[in-house]
Amino acid sequence: MKKAFLFLIVIFAFFLRVYHVTQVPPSLSWDEVSIGYNAYSILKTGRDEHGRFLPLDTFVAYGDYKPPLAIYATVPFVAIFGLNDLAVRLPSVIFGTLTVLLTYFLVKELFRKSLFIIHYSLFTSFLLALSPWHINISRGGFEANIALFFIVLGTWLALSGRVHPRRWLLAWLPFVAAIYTFNSSRVFSVLFVPALLLFIYRDIKRNFPLFIVGVVIAGLCLIPIMPHLLSPQARLRFNEVNIFSDSSIVETSNQRIERENGSILAKIVNNRRVGYTRSFLMHFMDNLQPEFLFVKGDGNPKFSIQDVGELYLIEAPLMAIGIYALCIEFPAVGLFLMYWIIAAIVPAATARETPHALRILNSLPAWHMFIAYGILSIYRLLPKGKKIYMFILAALYLFSITYYLHNYYRHYPIEFSGEWQYGYREAVRRIESISKNYDKIIITENIGRPYMYTLFYTQTDPDDLFRTKDAFFDTAGFYHVQGFLNYRFGGSAPGVLKPKTLYIWNSAPEGARVIDTIHLLNGNPVLTIFDDGGVKL
Numbered sequence: 001m002k003k004a005f006l007f008l009i010v011i012f013a014f015f016l017r018v019y020h021v022t023q024v025p026p027s028l029s030w031d032e033v034s035i036g037y038n039a040y041s042i043l044k045t046g047r048d049e050h051g052r053f054l055p056l057d058t059f060v061a062y063g064d065y066k067p068p069l070a071i072y073a074t075v076p077f078v079a080i081f082g083l084n085d086l087a088v089r090l091p092s093v094i095f096g097t098l099t100v101l102l103t104y105f106l107v108k109e110l111f112r113k114s115l116f117i118i119h120y121s122l123f124t125s126f127l128l129a130l131s132p133w134h135i136n137i138s139r140g141g142f143e144a145n146i147a148l149f150f151i152v153l154g155t156w157l158a159l160s161g162r163v164h165p166r167r168w169l170l171a172w173l174p175f176v177a178a179i180y181t182f183n184s185s186r187v188f189s190v191l192f193v194p195a196l197l198l199f200i201y202r203d204i205k206r207n208f209p210l211f212i213v214g215v216v217i218a219g220l221c222l223i224p225i226m227p228h229l230l231s232p233q234a235r236l237r238f239n240e241v242n243i244f245s246d247s248s249i250v251e252t253s254n255q256r257i258e259r260e261n262g263s264i265l266a267k268i269v270n271n272r273r274v275g276y277t278r279s280f281l282m283h284f285m286d287n288l289q290p291e292f293l294f295v296k297g298d299g300n301p302k303f304s305i306q307d308v309g310e311l312y313l314i315e316a317p318l319m320a321i322g323i324y325a326l327c328i329e330f331p332a333v334g335l336f337l338m339y340w341i342i343a344a345i346v347p348a349a350t351a352r353e354t355p356h357a358l359r360i361l362n363s364l365p366a367w368h369m370f371i372a373y374g375i376l377s378i379y380r381l382l383p384k385g386k387k388i389y390m391f392i393l394a395a396l397y398l399f400s401i402t403y404y405l406h407n408y409y410r411h412y413p414i415e416f417s418g419e420w421q422y423g424y425r426e427a428v429r430r431i432e433s434i435s436k437n438y439d440k441i442i443i444t445e446n447i448g449r450p451y452m453y454t455l456f457y458t459q460t461d462p463d464d465l466f467r468t469k470d471a472f473f474d475t476a477g478f479y480h481v482q483g484f485l486n487y488r489f490g491g492s493a494p495g496v497l498k499p500k501t502l503y504i505w506n507s508a509p510e511g512a513r514v515i516d517t518i519h520l521l522n523g524n525p526v527l528t529i530f531d532d533g534g535v536k537l
């Protein structure tokens with residue numbers, strides 16, 4: 001019976017993640033098209049968009065130096081389905097579904113001696129299956145979602161090694177894979193694995209040689225990426241977003257010390273290190289805000305529909321009860337799960353943009369383990385009315401997920417299509433039949449990175465890109481493509497229209513012939529396609 005329930009949960013999870021996945025979210029983000037085209041380029045030529053042959057350390061991409069594994073995971077899907085939206089998003093759908101399955105086995109390993117382990121494992125997997133946080137992330141081509149799968153896999157292998165020590169030969173490889181997949185997972189793995197080792201320390205001592213061999217294997221697999229991790233390029237993204245580059249903290253510190261004539265007390269209290277510590281703690285606590293977790297979710301509409309929290313509102317009291325009960329009944333497990341959440345938040349707290357659902361995604365299984373334990377703890381403590389309790393709980397969950405899914409499919413795409421760079425895909429497809437009539441096509445950069453959308457949706461041969469591209473790195477290290485073939489990107493708004501030139505811009509100047517206007521799903525115009533009227537269409 002438990003296998004049947006688990007099978008149904010996994011099928012349910014897959015359906016929630018794959019249904020209309022090419023329509024909602026309403027467009028691919030610029031990171032998704034970058035992953036997709038680089039996978040396509042690897043498939044066609046063995047090289048990325050910059051001409052590097054099978055890079056193992058990083059894909060330079062926009063100058064953000066993407067970890068490589070998500071791109072390689074996308075290659076077989078592009079080979080099967082072609083270069084399209086489905087091929088880019090299906091890896092995340094599948095890895096997200098497998099995370100739901102693995103969570104069942106992970107909970108079983110954490111609570112091997114518990115009498116209600118089967119119910120607890122199924123409950124936790126089911127809650128993750130219908131989690132708005134996990135559904136939102138699993139339906140986009142986000143590297144973080146693939147990294148989460150590897151984190152859960154590695155944790156399960158490490159815990160199950162207590163009974164099957166040979167699994168420790170492979171248990172650390174998923175954490176290495178997470179390092180090759182998402183930037184935040186690199187710091188998380190370094191913080192999390194020592195706590196995991198402490199949790200299973202007694203068992204490691206009994207099978208120390210197998211453990212050491214596994215660690216050596218994992219260490220060898222890290223060799224290809226180590227030069228990049230130690231390079232200045234690896235710090236570019238961190239330098240751009242971290243709180244420690246915020247000069248206002250130093251300025252405030254210096255002003256206060258000067259105002260107090262440089263007294264010893266002022267130098268201690270107003271020290272910039274105190275300011276940075278305070279800033280870090282504030283950003284850390286942002287990720288624990290009830291509004292973020294249970295009411296509105298992440299302020300970035302890519303990670304939340306904006307009127308449902310990352311977790312359901314009804315889960316707030318259940319989680320509080322679960323944390324208390326678990327720390328009382330299984331203190332070692334409770335502390336381990338609390339540390340899991342803390343370790344996931346720490347790297348995100350160093351960034352200025354908080355709270356951030358994507359950067360703390362690695363914490364997600366721990367939240368649902370606490371919530372599931374809260375549900376079962378209440379059930380066990382009730383002397384009467386267990387059926388009524390479960391009926392009320394089921395009704396509340398049914399309303400919560402219905403509200404979320406209804407708004408996700410019916411309203412979210414309309415309200416937030418602009419947040420997904422909607423318009424480039426539609427414009428490129430619209431000009432497909434007429435582009436051959438023009439010597440040059442000029443596209444605005446105002447809503448994103450048009451060169452990558454053009455590469456993706458025209459399925460430009462990578463060799464043509466290598467041969468004709470006009471590109472440069474700016475002083476901050478970011479990559480810009482000004483043109484390839486007969487396409488040009490960016491520049492100033494067109495004044496005098498040139499002959500045999502097609503424009504895709506925010507709006508058309510006076511006297512232009514408007515060929516089409518691309519609208520967001522809410523009806524607002526986002527791009528206009530026009531020329532000087534001299535080309536016969």
